[in-house]
Amino acid sequence: QSALTQPASVSGSPGQSITISCTGTSSDVGGYNYVSWYQQHPGRAPKLMIYDVINRPSGVSNRFSGSKSGNTASLTISGLQAEDEADYYCGSYTSSSTLVFGGGTKLTVL
């Protein structure tokens, strides 16, 4: 159950778009359309932003979008805002009937 691979940090200026990658294997990200993305502000619980690769839960801004190609899923945030500064985690169902998360990416809004 190796963690999914995410960049440790990404940054962008207000109004710009950024993309966070999440790389796994054919046994998790590549094998199922069950990738989710979470936003976590300091001292707070994670918040679901994307589920099943591309879907947004009710109430999540359409500035957040998800995609997948092969064993890599991506989260794109467009029109970057100061409030988007947070840690982001991806998660995926695995062929071992487990759930695995990525190591997390710290987003800095410059």
Add this chain to the structure above:
Amino acid sequence: EVQLLESGGGLVQPGGSLRLSCAASGFTFSSYAMGWVRQAPGKGVDWVSSIKSSGDTYYADSAKGRFTISRDNSKNTLYLQMDSLGPEDTAVYYCAKPLKDSGWTLRGFDIWGQGTVVTVSS
């Protein structure tokens, strides 16, 4: 309003045990799978265990053989019995609910509790 309220965390010596509880409200608890996710200080989130509405259970390798997840649908409560604890188990433990009640056991979580802190130290 959907709410999850964890309790039972605290300081425990290495080798000790602890039982966490999660009181759920605002939804039909018995219809949903539930899970536990933990986060060590300054680290990322790690899935620990999940349980289907039917009672089928799933564990991360780090929890297998030491932790037991269970639920009491009559009390709308989720539990995590943790035995043989080590310093590596020190973390905030979150109770979490999936987005939907069917086929969502291991697809992620949309509602998280505020977490309960477990510290394993002598």
